[in-house]
Amino acid sequence: MLVLFLVGLTVVLIDVPYDIMGIKLLWWTWHDTDPNIYDRHYWVPWTSYYFHATFASGFTFAFHGIHKLLSKEPNKFQSAGFFKELVCCLIAAMCGFPLGTLQFLPIYHPLHDSNQIHTEVCVCLLFAMYVMIIWSADRTNAPDRVQSQAAGRKNKYFNEIILLVLLHYGLYIYLVLTAQPEKIRATGLHEPVGPCQETVPVVTAFGHTLAKNKYLCVEKYDEAVFDFHCVKTLPKPGESWYTICGTKFPNHLEYIIVVCGFCGFGILWFVQLMIRSSSLPRPRTVKPKQN
Template identity: 45%
Template sequence: MAAKNLTGFGVELREIKYKDNIDWLIQFNNCENLWEAQPTFLISQAVYLLGGFLTLIHALRKGGRWPWLWLATICHGLVVEIICYNLPDVDNFWHSQAPIMLFGNRLPLHIILLYPVFIYQASYTVSKLQLPGWAEPFAVGLTTVLIDLPYDIVAVKFLHWTWHDTDPNIADRHYWVPWNSYYFHATFAASFTFWFHLSYNFFGSKVEKWQSKGFFKELRTVLMTSLLGMPGGVLLFIPLYHPLHDLLGIHSEVTFFMLLTLFLVIAWSGDRTQRDRNPSRVGVFDWMLILYIISHYATYLGFTIWGQPEAEVSMGMHEPIGSCSQIVTQKTAFGTVLRKRKYLCMNDYHEDYFSFSCLGGKKPSNGAIWYTVCGTPFRNRNEYIAVIGTICFLAFVVFYNFYFRNYADNKVKSAKDVKKATKQKLA
């Protein structure tokens, strides 16, 4: 089917009207039309829906606190996404339209499940190292970035979302991915992990790490983690990013690698501490997660090898089009005033991963918030393959060591097992 025959192709909207609150809350789109427009986007969604389901099955099978961790990642994700769409200073990305869209066509359903795919998977694999509590959040943050890397790099090239063109906080890019996107995933996952385990110690007596303390205590932990995970992540931007980037003009790539170094040193130091080595058996449900993470990396490597980004179009909400001269300001944590255009300027924009070529060069008119953008070809496909291939190799080594060369079993112990272990220690 030619792009011009797609339903909604070339349509421009200045505002979106909803019948009622339910209509605003959830929208359904035609899957066949979306497949013709963006097949890689639907494949990516299917992978995340599958991942969300498999991590849930794994959590329920493991028992203890694992189901609560899974639920906390969902709630944390909803808090982060809703705040981003409603806070102008961080409202700087727009997802392509999916079969099921939430919150005024802003949130695709699968994005909610991205959080357990990233954070639950990272938390479970890191738990096998049995790191000290002070090191574990940083290891989870690093692992989350490793899972995110191929997704961020490849998905934006295939128009799974678009970024704000002039926001200074996302201006420094890596294959069109803001360096701060990696910084975000590292700090928010670390903060989430910190609060999930710290809040657990606030409620009730001390028990084995992954044993549940009961419904209401775990529910309070989930709520506390969901609400504090994002503020904690934001606070981690203050020691490095804001003073170095905003005051000294240091590139975001440098601040990210400084953060990466700090996280790596802490996690590695924790891994060097002495503890009993007790390699755990990789069970059936662990293999389920292993096979899934393989499919995750294979999907985005496959896109770089066989995908055709220039054949994909995104019809939906993007950065609003408007005056090139209208500037808005935002104040950073250190008082620096940053400036950005309020609208996407059609005469001066710098987002090479999309164009308007499939529309015959016709650009959206001022005031449009819903319009069509066209994918662009790889400038060097082999470079993308080399980058994603290297990330896949690194992931293989890391996850192999997590699962097959770990220090301790993270199985949830029964009360009987706990009593037995206590008696053995006292003997």
């Protein structure tokens, strides 16, 4: 169970600088009136972090659970064969989404949809639960685990995963220091432009019907990460292929501190996991019976 929540938090730490810089540099946009993504953190929906944590843990639960059922190997990290591993991957891919969605039921939907509590509170409650489960499990050391951890401390090395982590976080540190989002012109497929008043229903898991705008209202929208200052004419109603323009950092130093802070914390997190944690268990060898 520890691995499920550990994977969820690790995926979020990988995602945070990507989301913050991605939306600021117009790699994508989100609909400003969708009630499920309305609450933002540096213009990133809080639910994005909730999604990544719950779906990653759901996928991990499905993958290891199916692997344990299909594999007769004593070591869960040992291959069960190509076809069995393929089945594990396919089932995990199909079950990750519904298992992640189930984790919205006890926290997000009753608090946000029924009681209009800010999504930030829901995300913090989820992360607090994850951290306490991880911390509580990590405090419980069986004798064999203590011996394994003692041996693992001697196994300090620099591997390709740490290299990828450094490259990943290094990219966003470089971008937040050097990028000029106000000079970006993003031409491509965007939210269709249309009437400001037309809405579509959004039905939640608790049966609540929420409403969101069907179209982007170019005269009135709540997205500070883009505008239309670099184009001569605004997109016309019905258009979904048009150009949007980036905007300046409202406080560049604040962005630098936030992105670099998350990157630094993420690097330390992976160093603890990959270098300072105990080593993976070795495959057990079964001695042949002597006649």
